[in-house]
Amino acid sequence: MTENNKLLMKAYADKVDEQLLKFTENKPELQGVVLEAMEYSLTAGGKRLRPMLMLEFYRMCGGEDLDKMLKLACSVELIHTYSLIHDDLPCMDDDDYRRGKPSCHKAFPENIALLAGDALNTLAFEVISECAMEGTISADKAVMLISVLSKAIGTDGMIGGQVIDLQTENEEISIETLNTLQSCKTGALIEAACVMGVIAAGRLDLIPAAADYAQAMGRAFQIVDDILDVTGTFEELGKPIGSDSEQHKNTYVSLLGLERSKQVASQLTVQALAHIKKFDNSEFMYELTQELLDRRS
């Protein structure tokens, strides 16, 4: 990645971080702790990939008002953060660490973590409706955005993927089932982020291209995650190595082996890169995609 693009990536993440802080700025005395828990998880770091995808697709579709779209783009990160908090809960993956820090229910009481996740889920939709009421986007676009986002994280999307994951925990599944699982669990929200950028820019004709890109990139991203889980180090990943596989999770590496997983990730990367070229001004997204799928952590 060029130095310029590295700076651009950093600038995106910084702006997203800044905007995220605003959502929990006001902490009422009696219930402030839940806003602290939300803020704790929102500021726990991360690449801010999803808002960045939304903003870049908006820009590649001719959108010119990136700063105004920042709040809207953060709705996807609110959802992502809610899903991480609930995923880490004792009754789910029971993970004590997230990005090298104690997970939300370790830093706060478990019930506060549960409610912080719930509040972030709802807040995403509040934020989109606010963007329409403030005039940042039209009501028609807001309705489409809410439709896309809610479907992506419902029982046919993210929640569905989490359920499939739980239901197949102790059995070896087929690669087709793993594809369905991952396409729901992580792919759907990544696709929503890309498609939402396209909708915000009003280029509905480009929704299929964005969806195709997202599906290829999302799957490659997950395979790379699985590969890193067996090859990475604690420092790089922020969680114990192999923590997923110890819980008998089905991963691309456990089903396909390490070498084949790397091959499939490469093929999907080539596909994703081909899809991104359908967009104008796609140089940054091209490099970002290469960077994401060649990452070490």
Next chain:
Amino acid sequence: MTENNKLLMKAYADKVDEQLLKFTENKPELQGVVLEAMEYSLTAGGKRLRPMLMLEFYRMCGGEDLDKMLKLACSVELIHTYSLIHDDLPCMDDDDYRRGKPSCHKAFPENIALLAGDALNTLAFEVISECAMEGTISADKAVMLISVLSKAIGTDGMIGGQVIDLQTENEEISIETLNTLQSCKTGALIEAACVMGVIAAGRLDLIPAAADYAQAMGRAFQIVDDILDVTGTFEELGKPIGSDSEQHKNTYVSLLGLERSKQVASQLTVQALAHIKKFDNSEFMYELTQELLDRRS
């Protein structure tokens, strides 16, 4: 309540029940269990008060298409059901029963119950966006509805109330704090239901009257709940008597005593009835309000 109005109440509840079943009709093989859990809790009974409020306020504001608004009205019941599922979880109130049936996490694994609640939260917003995309309501109205609903159940509303409840569990609080707690925890969603009916009918001028009614009725409803919790029987309530107070919860009865609680409930009932008279065709709502605040279970 007149026999006619009793039939009308039953007809509302039946229509709501029928519509609710449609949301979980399609159960994909791999993740069907989460839809079963959602359906289990959605069909666990209840008065369907919130959708009924929304539909009646819509009607009292001149709305003429009640059947078309049914799906929209159910969005509030989806939220109510999500809140009950999460409220009952072990890390929250740890309630094994709900309306005389095992609670969701007793009938299903705890993680499935958690995800069923999450999915119902999101589904409410999907349903409202769908109503706009199908043309039942305008996009402008959908955005307002989503704004009202999301605020009502966020950290300044329902979630905020739950947090205050948890934070003050083992200390005696002031009546002002209990009022804030209840106005957030249960009042906000009841208010949202009433206001959403007004918005759907396009009578924005009547929002304050609907909100005033809801605040008085919601608080009276909660006081009656607290009274019934110490005077009711297991058969009538569907949960062990005194189950709330045993957990050192602050209730109107524990702070004000039984007699004073009954007086305050009566005063609030008078206020609620006065507010409802500001609406046309309010006979049913008048009787419903009397019925609700004079109930035995």
